[in-house]
Amino acid sequence: MTAITGWGRYPRIEAEVTRPASIEAAARGEGLPRGNGRSYGDASLAPRAVDMMGLDRLVSFDDQTGLIVCEAGLMLSDLIDLMLPRGWFVPVTPGTKLVTIGGMVASDVHGKNHHGAGTFGEHVAWLDLALGDGRVLRCSRDENADLFAATIGGMGLTGIILTVAFAMIPVETAMVRQRRLRAPTLVHAFAAFEESLDWTYSVAWIDCLASGKDLGRSAILLGEHALAQELPAGAEPFARPAKGKKRVPIDMPGFVLGRLSVTAFNKLYYAAQRPGDMLVPIDPYFWPLDAILEWNRIYGRGGFVQYQCVLPIEASAAGYQQILAAIAAEGDASFLAVLKRMGPQGLGMLSFPMEGYTLALDFPANARNLALLDRLDAITVDHGGRIYLAKDARASVATIAAGYPRLDEFRDVRRRYGLDARFSSLLSERLHL
Amino acid sequence: MIASPVVILGARSDIGRALARGYAAKGAHVILAARGDIEADRRDLEVRSGGQPKAVAFDVTDGAPDAFFAGLGETPGTVVMVAGLLGDQDRSASDDAEAARVMATNYEGPARYLLAAARAMNGVEGGCIIGISSVAGERGRGSNYIYGSAKAGLTAFLSGLRNAQAKAGLHVMTVKPGFVATQMTAGMKLPPPLTAQPDEVAKAIIDAHEKRRDVIYVKARWRPVMAIIRAIPEGVFKKLSL
Incomplete structure (x- = not known):
């Protein structure tokens, strides 16, 4: 065993x-x-x-x-x-x-x-x-x-x-040409995504602790595979800079990711996201957390739950106002929150994506957060959305049945x-x- | 320098597969030798490397090593003996046939095949023979001394072969991997700091091969651990549960 x-x-x-x-x-x-x-x-x-x-x-x-x-x-x-x-x-x-x-x-x-x-x-x-x-x-x-x-x-x-x-x-290369935009509010973030649909890659890092006038404050990252001619002369097109892998050595005590520290981190992170274009190696672009082995230990021994929902496009503005307000009001700090525009539903019967917006974030597994997630489920279902089975550990039968019509x-x-x-x-x- | 072809004896094991991929990635021509069907592994290697790896049938206990090397159709540049069998100590202690199988698979077979390899490789430039032995061979312990004693024999054999071939220019390397997370050890509770992944073992072997090292532990931590285990006085050692 x-x-x-x-x-x-x-x-x-x-x-x-x-x-x-x-x-x-x-x-x-x-x-x-x-x-x-x-x-x-x-x-x-x-x-x-x-x-x-x-x-x-x-x-x-x-x-x-x-x-x-x-x-x-x-x-x-x-x-x-x-x-x-x-x-x-x-x-x-x-x-x-x-x-x-x-x-x-x-x-x-x-x-x-x-x-x-x-x-x-x-x-x-x-x-x-x-x-x-x-x-x-x-x-x-x-x-x-x-x-x-x-x-x-x-x-x-x-x-x-x-x-x-x-x-x-x-x-042609192992680099991504990245454009970074800042969106001071959720509405700006949606607008930026809709205007960027012809970019191959797009994602936003969203500050879930920002509230009031800053609700939904995000950094939006757009990307295209860089062409060989876009690299500096003489650059090796498929070189991947070897970064040392860091490992989270121990289970962190709970306070490390306390609300104050993450609020401060998110503020600094947002401030550091200066708009502009740059070439980014493929590894940190697509898989930033893979450089930190066992990053799941950052949440301590109790583990964490990841929450990811998707809302239909027409319900996204209203739904995410409610979801982000609920998180900002009572959630424990979330280390990671990612917002993304999704395209049409695919052929898989239980495939998660639908045309709309998805939000992914994680929380330490504790009673208060689990209660919050139940409220997020209710908002998601009310807006015709669903949650992602690959990330779920706690949703109800009814939430899933409501979200997956081909079940x-x-x-x-x-x-x-x-x-x-x-x-x-x-x-x-x-x-x- | 890695002399081709590299013949992996026991290529279906986790370490054997990792070695084959590692050598192929270095551009070596690899020959996979294993019991049973290894076409899937040969094809995998072909797609990965773009080379033309070969697969041949091999059983370390079949007793026809010279015929095996003659049948390859090319003179090996490198031979790596990965074949081995951990077995079950209790079964080996109570069942003569099982004990014979563990001894034949870990000592007699490997030693005879590597003797035949040395004969076949006579005069090959940059030739290298690599034997996977074990830390279990450094001191017999109650929990695995049948396997351990066979590996002790293999370690002594490799040391002797290295000595005998040094003047002829054939290099011989002994590898003591320590615990490795493989099919052979699946289900065993292994201490993570002393346990290597097959890829790690392969990388350590290929690095050491290029540097022409004589004896290696895969994880350096094993050196002090084994020094302590060897230093315990026999009167104390015999009473420990090891």
Whole structure:
């Protein structure tokens, strides 16, 4: 038995974990598939888990089309290290590269380009899925399309993803041309996003402790993959400056991230975000926290919960005024708050993104914050929004049912293939998925 | 300098796979040798490196080492012996066949294959033989002395081979990885500060190979730990639960 948790370190369970070394062994695996354990809540937790990290082989790469075929346990970081020097990048990356490709499918991750590129699942050409009864089925838009749509964003509940094929995108450099804007209020932030839809990447860091006239104060970062000709003469196009990795050495005591210290930090951070254009290396641009190993320990031993919701575009202005006011009024300090414009809903039945705005932030796991999150859920549901399963550890059945109109369809696929009896997680038990 | 081809004996293990990727990333021509089907690993290496890695069948206990090297069709520049078997001490102590298997897989097989490698590599420029031994071979402990004694034999063998081949220019390196988080140790409670990941082991080996080191621990912390363990008087040591 091994103790396992998600990245939020809450909750924690003892599990029997097996680690298959081959596709054949994984196809016979019994239990919930689990990658690098980077979903925040209880999505990767089950009494029996299949650790997919040993299945990290590349199967093929077509340098004409960019189509890559790999085993599902391959780490995104490994893939980037391998393919970026050859001029290829992933079509969609989440905010950490310490995730597996299978996990990226199961959570149907999105990135800063969601408004244009959609989720990762939109770029998957096909995948091989083990159903837990000996069958392995190839799933795509044309073949076993129901299983495909259930598996994209299906939180590992539709079987074990063995192999994934998706198209990579060509890039000329390992740098991003970044433009930084400041938005003094939430309304300004929305306006900036709407005016920047033709940028490939966009995201805002939002100061959740600013209130009153400063409510929604943000720094907005836009980005494009830099072209070779945009680099200084003589620069190595795919060089990635090696920064020393820092590690959070101990569980921080609670007061370190107290309200006063984070308020001060956010104020300084906002002030430091001077508007302008610059070239930024790809690592700090896409995965800033990967440079701080075990950053989840910053919240102390009790762990933390990450909250991410999305509201439809027409409800965003009103909804986020309420959400930010509720947080500014009574929330504990949030270390990270990220606002992002999302594009249209994709094909995954339980895929999180919808056309609108998403807000992500995290809180230490304590009673007061959990009560606040229940109020945020209510505001989200009232405005026709939903919360992200890959980050959730505490939402109610009703909140999820209200947010995911295709949930019954998903349950039906699970029943039809007998998957509900073979694949479950603490998440699926808690939310009746 | 890394002399190609690099033959990885026991290429399906976690350390073997990490080594194959590490050597391929250095531009070496890699030959994977393992029991069973390793086509998936060979293809992975091909896609990763753009080279033309080969896969050959290999069983460290099959007893035909000269035929194995003759069958490669090319003279190895580097041979890395990764094959080994931790086994289960209690089972090995009560079952003669199991004890024989642990001894054959950790000492007899590796030593015979590396002798054959040295014969096959006679005169190869920059040649290097690398054996993965173990800290368990430094002092027999009640909890794993059958495995440990076989590794002690392998350590002595590597030391002797290094001495014998030094004049001929064939380098021999001994590696004592300490605890490694692999399939072999899955489910064991290992102390994190002394436990290495397979990638870390591979990197340490390849670095040490390039520097032509003789004996390495993967994590430097093992050196003082083992110095203490070796220094405990036998009268005290025998009463400890180790």
